Amino acid sequence: MLGWELPPYNSGGLGVACYHLAKALAEHGADIQFVLPSTADHDDVEFMRVLKPRGTTKRTVYTSNPNPYTGDLTTIRELQAEYEDFVEKLIAIERPDVVHAHDWLTLRAGMRAKAVSGVPLIAHVHATEFDRAGGDYGDPLIHEIEEHGLLMADHVVAVSNATKQLITKRYNIPSDKIEVIHNSAELLDSHTTDISAYRYIERLKHEDYTVVATIGRLTRQKGLTHFLRAAAQAHSRYSRFLFVIAGSGEQRDELIELSADLGIADAVIFTGFVRGQALRDIYNLADVFVMSSVSEPFGLTALEAAQHRTALSITNQSGVREVLNGTLTYDYWDENRLADQLVALALSEPLRDQLAHDAGLEVMQLSWKKVAAQFVDRYSVLRRVQA
Amino acid sequence: MSERQIMLYLHVHQPFRVSPYSAFDIGMRSDYFADNDQVSNEAVFRKVAEKSYLPTNRMLLELLRTQPKFALSLSITGTFLEQCERWGPDVLRSFQELVATGRVEIVAETYYHSLAFFYSRFEFEKQVLMHREKIQQLFGVTPRVFRNTELAYNNELAEWADGAGYLGAIAEGWDEVLGWRSPNYVYTAPGVKRLKLLLKNYRLSDDIAFRFSNQGWAEWPLTSEKYISWLDAIDDQESLINLCMDYETFGEHQWEAHGIFDFMKAWIPKWLESDSNSFVTATQAIIGHEPADEVSFERTVTWADTERDLSAWLGNSMQQEALKHLYELEEDILHSHDQELMNDWRMLQTSDHAYYMCTKWFRDGDVHAYFSPYGSPYDAFIYFMNAIRDLRLRLIQHAIGEESA
Numbered sequence: 001m002l003g004w005e006l007p008p009y010n011s012g013g014l015g016v017a018c019y020h021l022a023k024a025l026a027e028h029g030a031d032i033q034f035v036l037p038s039t040a041d042h043d044d045v046e047f048m049r050v051l052k053p054r055g056t057t058k059r060t061v062y063t064s065n066p067n068p069y070t071g072d073l074t075t076i077r078e079l080q081a082e083y084e085d086f087v088e089k090l091i092a093i094e095r096p097d098v099v100h101a102h103d104w105l106t107l108r109a110g111m112r113a114k115a116v117s118g119v120p121l122i123a124h125v126h127a128t129e130f131d132r133a134g135g136d137y138g139d140p141l142i143h144e145i146e147e148h149g150l151l152m153a154d155h156v157v158a159v160s161n162a163t164k165q166l167i168t169k170r171y172n173i174p175s176d177k178i179e180v181i182h183n184s185a186e187l188l189d190s191h192t193t194d195i196s197a198y199r200y201i202e203r204l205k206h207e208d209y210t211v212v213a214t215i216g217r218l219t220r221q222k223g224l225t226h227f228l229r230a231a232a233q234a235h236s237r238y239s240r241f242l243f244v245i246a247g248s249g250e251q252r253d254e255l256i257e258l259s260a261d262l263g264i265a266d267a268v269i270f271t272g273f274v275r276g277q278a279l280r281d282i283y284n285l286a287d288v289f290v291m292s293s294v295s296e297p298f299g300l301t302a303l304e305a306a307q308h309r310t311a312l313s314i315t316n317q318s319g320v321r322e323v324l325n326g327t328l329t330y331d332y333w334d335e336n337r338l339a340d341q342l343v344a345l346a347l348s349e350p351l352r353d354q355l356a357h358d359a360g361l362e363v364m365q366l367s368w369k370k371v372a373a374q375f376v377d378r379y380s381v382l383r384r385v386q387a
Numbered sequence: 388m389s390e391r392q393i394m395l396y397l398h399v400h401q402p403f404r405v406s407p408y409s410a411f412d413i414g415m416r417s418d419y420f421a422d423n424d425q426v427s428n429e430a431v432f433r434k435v436a437e438k439s440y441l442p443t444n445r446m447l448l449e450l451l452r453t454q455p456k457f458a459l460s461l462s463i464t465g466t467f468l469e470q471c472e473r474w475g476p477d478v479l480r481s482f483q484e485l486v487a488t489g490r491v492e493i494v495a496e497t498y499y500h501s502l503a504f505f506y507s508r509f510e511f512e513k514q515v516l517m518h519r520e521k522i523q524q525l526f527g528v529t530p531r532v533f534r535n536t537e538l539a540y541n542n543e544l545a546e547w548a549d550g551a552g553y554l555g556a557i558a559e560g561w562d563e564v565l566g567w568r569s570p571n572y573v574y575t576a577p578g579v580k581r582l583k584l585l586l587k588n589y590r591l592s593d594d595i596a597f598r599f600s601n602q603g604w605a606e607w608p609l610t611s612e613k614y615i616s617w618l619d620a621i622d623d624q625e626s627l628i629n630l631c632m633d634y635e636t637f638g639e640h641q642w643e644a645h646g647i648f649d650f651m652k653a654w655i656p657k658w659l660e661s662d663s664n665s666f667v668t669a670t671q672a673i674i675g676h677e678p679a680d681e682v683s684f685e686r687t688v689t690w691a692d693t694e695r696d697l698s699a700w701l702g703n704s705m706q707q708e709a710l711k712h713l714y715e716l717e718e719d720i721l722h723s724h725d726q727e728l729m730n731d732w733r734m735l736q737t738s739d740h741a742y743y744m745c746t747k748w749f750r751d752g753d754v755h756a757y758f759s760p761y762g763s764p765y766d767a768f769i770y771f772m773n774a775i776r777d778l779r780l781r782l783i784q785h786a787i788g789e790e791s792a
Contacts, residue, residue, distance in 0.1 A: 199414025200776045203783065253765040257746070260704035260768070266712050269776075270769055271410045278411065 001034045002087065002099065002106035002113075006050070008275060009040040012217055013300040014126050017159075018102055020186045023047050024372035030379075033096065035109075037083040053086040076105070084109040091117045097386075098122060098379045104129065104142050107149030114152065120382040122375075123153035125163055130170055131295040134220030147171045154382055157181050157375075159298040160319025166297075181374050182323050184366040185303035197278050201242060201269070201285050209240045210346035213286035213310075215279070215301045218249030220294065223315065223332040225251075225258060227292035232262035233339035238346050241267055246282050248273040283308035287352055288345050293318050294332045302327075303366070306359035311352040313341045323366060326358025389623045391664050394585060394672040395459040396557060397634040398534075399482075400500050401435070401467045402739035404428055404760050408770040408777075417781060419774045420734060426760045432470045436478050439638035444481035446637070446648050451488045454656055456665040458490040461634070462534050465498030465514075465521050466737060479525070486526045492668035493522050495530035495553065501736035502700060504535055504544060505687075506714040514733070515551070532557065532669040536738050538587065538631070538690040539697060542683055545576035545584070553582060555673040557631060559690045560586030564682060571625030572679035573672065583673045584682060587631040587690060591617065596632035600645035608646075611654030618658060627672055631690065692747075700741040705768040710741060712775050719782050728781055735774060743767035 001022060005015035022032050032048035042050040087109040091099075100122045101110030107123060114121040128146055129138035137143075150156055150171050156178045158164040168175045201211055212231070216222045224245065231243050245255065245268060252270070259268040274282065283289070289305035291314040299320035305312055312327040314320065321329055328345075330337040345352050403420040422429055450457045463482065471479035485491040497503055498518040503511035515533075523529055533553040535544055540558035548556045560570025568574075570586035594614070598604045606613065618628065633640065641647040658664055667675065688695050701707055713735055720732045744764045761767045 197411050200410070200780055203414070203780055253763060256765045256768060257703070257705060260708045263704070263708065265705065265708040265768075265772060266775075269410050269773075 001032050001048075002101040002109050003034055003036060004102065004105040005038075006034070006036065006040075006042055006045070009038070009042075013298070014103060016186075016300060017126060017183050017298075020184070020368045021371060021375070024368035025375060027369065028372050028376050030372075030376065033090070033094070035083070035087055035090065035106075037079045037105075051086075051090065053082050080105065080108060084112050087113050088116055091119065095119060097383050100124060100375075101149070101153075102126060104146045104149065107145055107153075111149055111152045114154075118386075120154040120386055121152065122155050122157060122378065122382070123150055124157045124159075125150070125167060125297065126159055127297045128163070128166060128170070130166060131163075131297055132219075132221055134223070134294045136220070153177075154385075155179065155378060157378070159183055160322050162317070162319045162322070163297040179374075179378065181371055182319075182366070183298050183300055183303070184368045184371050185300060185307055185363060186368060187307060197281050198285055201244065204240075204242050205285065207240070209242045210238075210287045210342075211242050211244060211285050212288045212290060212342060213244040213246065213282050213305075214290045214292060215246040215274075215282060215305075216291075216293075218245070218247050218251040218255055220251060221296070222247075222249075222251075223292035223294040223317075224255055226294075226332055226335050227290060227338070228255060228258050228262060228264070228268070230292075230335040230338035230342065231268070232264045233335060234342035234346070235264050235267055237339070238343050241342070241346060243268045244271060244282060244286065245269070246271045246274045246279070280308070283310060286310045288313060288342065290338070290342075291315060291318050291320070292332060292338070296320070303363050306356075306363040309356040309360045311345055311355040312359055313338060313345070324359050324362050326355055326360075326362055328355065389663060390626055391618075391621075391623075391661075392627050392667045392672065392675070393618075393658075393664075394627060394629045394667050394669055396462070396494065396534075396585075396587075396629065396631045396669060397459065397636075398462045398632070399440075399467050399634040400462075400464040401428070401432055401470050402500065402737040403466055403470075403734045404431075404743075405735075405740060405767075405770050405774055407761075407766070408773045410773055413773050413777045414780050417731070417777055419731060419777070428470065429474050431760075432474050435635060435639055436475050438643070439635050440475070440478045441481060442643065442648060443634065443637040444478075444485060446652060447485055447491075448481070448488075450652070450655055451485065451490055454659050456659050457655060458492075458666040458668045458671070460492040460494050460532070460669040461485070462494040462496050463522070464496065464500040465518050466500060466734065468521055468525060483526060486528060490668065492532070492670055493526055493528055493530050494557065494669055495519060495522075495533045497536055499733050499736050500536050500738055501733070502536055502539065502697070502710065502738050502741070503736060504539070504547075505697075505701075506710065507717055508547075510714075510717060510736075512551075514736075531555075532585070532673065537697070537700070539687055540684055540689075541687040542577055542685065545579050545582055545684070549576070549579035549582035554670060555583040555585055557585045557587070557629070557669065558684065559688050559695055560588055560629070561688050561695045563695075564684055564688060568680060568682070569622075569625050571621060571628050573627060573676035574680055574682040575678040577681055577683050583676075583678055585627075585629050585669060585672055586682075587629050589690070591628060592630045592632050595630070595647075595650075596636045596640065599636075599641045599647055599650070609650065611650060611657055614650075614654050615658050627667075627676055629672070698747060699745045700738050703744065703746050705744045705746075705764070706741045709744060709768060709771050709775070712772070716775070716778060716782070720778070723782060723785050725785055728778065728785065731774075732778060735771070735778075740767070740771050744771070 003018040006019050026047035034048050034050050036052045091113045099113045102124050110121045129142040150173045164178045167173050235241050259265045289310045289312050291302045296318035299318045302320040315332040328341045404426050405419045406423045406426040497514040532555040533548040534557040570588045574584040743759045744767045746764050
């Protein structure tokens with residue numbers, strides 16, 4: 001399995017999905033060699049072998065990998081080159097049954113592995129460059145890698161129907177080669193809130209404030225400027241709102257300034273990047289979780305929010321809505337509609353409870369075990385074809 | 388030859404900077420100004436003390452001792468004096484020695500170097516009073532001339548200072564307001580009984596304060612002969628030149644290695660050799676000159692940046708939001724009668740906090756970046772807003788405590 005990051009050295013949902021998928025696969029009996037590009041330590045991972053190049057070049061040694069979303073492309077390409085060499089050598093020593101590559105970052109290595117060994121390649125698409133560009137064209141080099149890799153792959157797995165359609169339409173990949181396997185959400189271990197981390201928010205909740213949270217990279221793809229404008233509209237109609245924006249990213253400064261321009265800076269709390277208990281606490285404290293993405297192939301955070309019995313409002317452009325029906329939805333550009341939804345949710349506890357209940361039931365039907373079973377089936381098919 | 392006087396006025400200030408304060412600190416700790424790895428108020432104070440305060444005061448004392456016609460005026464903020472008391476008794480003593488000569492006047496201002504005048508007249512007056520008391524306590528003198536933070540001045544301020552009994556106020560001698568008139572006279576303001584205005588000659592001031600060691604400046608290097616020749620070139624009728632600058636010009640903005648101290652030690656005695664030349668304090672300047680005209684400042688003028696306005700403090704929406712929410716707490720804070728709450732709230736009023744949020748990088752921003760302890764103005768804003776939120780929590784806790792008591 002070719003991946004780019006694993007928690008806790010992850011910058012987004014990709015690492016989380018890889019981790020849980022691999023773990024569930026291992027429970028199904030799969031023997032996994034998980035290749036990472038970095039020197040980050042994952043000694044505590046016991047269910048699979050985590051391998052990484054020794055770092056023979058003079059390059060800086062990273063404690064975590066360059067952020068695949070914001071990292072300098074030259075650095076990423078250098079790292080990829082080393083990664084590809086490593087994968088090639090690895091394949092020569094121990095031939096796997098299937099090579100499972102996650103996203104464009106590892107696709108070239110996957111293609112090389114297939115080319116030198118003939119092992120079938122699964123390209124697992126969590127996001128395309130069209131999604132990351134948030135409405136822009138994106139990087140042509142990355143498009144080229146994606147297009148080429150998806151063509152070369154023996155099988156493509158997309159995390160949502162929306163992503164499958166996008167791949168079919170933009171990269172002309174035949175749709176019968178693409179299978180949709182939705183992500184799941186790992187039940188987060190703790191449901192208790194350590195309120196000390198968020199005393200202020202806790203306090204305002206006592207004063208009947210409605211806490212609206214969003215979690216993700218602060219980048220165009222996430223549609224947060226629309227979110228803030230809708231928040232300002234909602235706030236002008238109902239003042240007891242507190243908006244929590246958790247995450248970091250290149251759009252942070254712009255969003256901070258926009259919240260001030262809109263006159264709601266005091267009602268918006270930027271927490272920075274959070275993980276662990278601090279992340280779970282946001283879900284616990286939130287009355288409403290918004291996924292405002294312009295283009296979201298899946299959207300794991302929405303599932304996590306649903307697990308925490310939070311009412312959800314998500315864009316129609318988010319793949320996760322294919323598995324969650326108990327949500328309010330809107331188009332990412334429709335600020336008026338989101339503002340209406342936020343006010344309605346703030347004013348109606350029964351509405352919030354109903355949504356939280358429905359989505360909570362739906363998310364309980366999902367499991368990484370089921371996801372892994374689908375992959376195991378697919379691996380078997382590929383192996384048979386190979387043989 | 389007719390009389391020529393120089394009123395040298397230096398501004399001394401240090402803020403209590405907010406150390407990085409995240410959303411997770413709210414309700415957990417309230418020591419917003421405590422030193423940490425990134426921000427150390429004590430370290431800044433001691434660094435500037437060694438580079439600027441101590442050597443400059445040595446120079447000034449030497450000039451006062453050797454030059455009977457030398458005099459100057461200082462404005463020293465309350466936050467600076469508190470830092471002296473904590474981290475620089477040597478610095479405080481050196482200022483006290485200056486004032487003890489009787490030829491160093493202290494100018495009135497807000498204790499916290501705040502923009503309270505534009506937000507709350509009540510709070511503003513309280514801070515001016517606090518400053519007056521601090522000055523009386525440490526120096527045994529009572530200020531008679533007023534300067535507002537960053538020389539932020541307008542007609543309303545003139546009326547206030549006049550009503551409060553000040554003899555004069557110091558303001559920027561900005562061309563847009565003066566028109567054809569020269570800053571080298573004493574003026575008066577509309578609607579005042581006796582207040583007189585001292586206007587900064589920004590060209591001759593900034594030659595020293597901003598341009599002295601700029602090698603790209605056509606006049607570099609600035610020698611005492613050259614500077615005196617500029618002073619002498621001024622029309623004989625214009626008998627008062629107000630040189631106003633930040634105190635840290637000496638040794639901090641302009642480095643000793645570039646010769647700033649030698650320059651001062653050279654031109655001042657040399658210029659004073661002429662019998663008709665002398666230095667005066669702000670009060671002496673006001674008493675010694677009749678107003679040449681009335682000058683009306685319709686809009687607020689400051690001594691900052693190319694715009695000479697408050698845009699470095701209130702120019703963007705982050706700054707406006709931050710100060711709006713800070714001053715909204717006034718009533719609750721004052722009603723709490725809690726000394727620590729009032730103190731922290733007032734320390735947050737120091738204008739430097741808003742200055743660190745300035746985003747007009749491209750014209751004057753390099754100056755701002757130099758003074759900011761943070762990675763970005765956005766960080767400054769986040770820390771400040773989080774501190775306000777913590778103040779709110781403390782107010783709530785205080786109210787609960789009162790009820791249960």
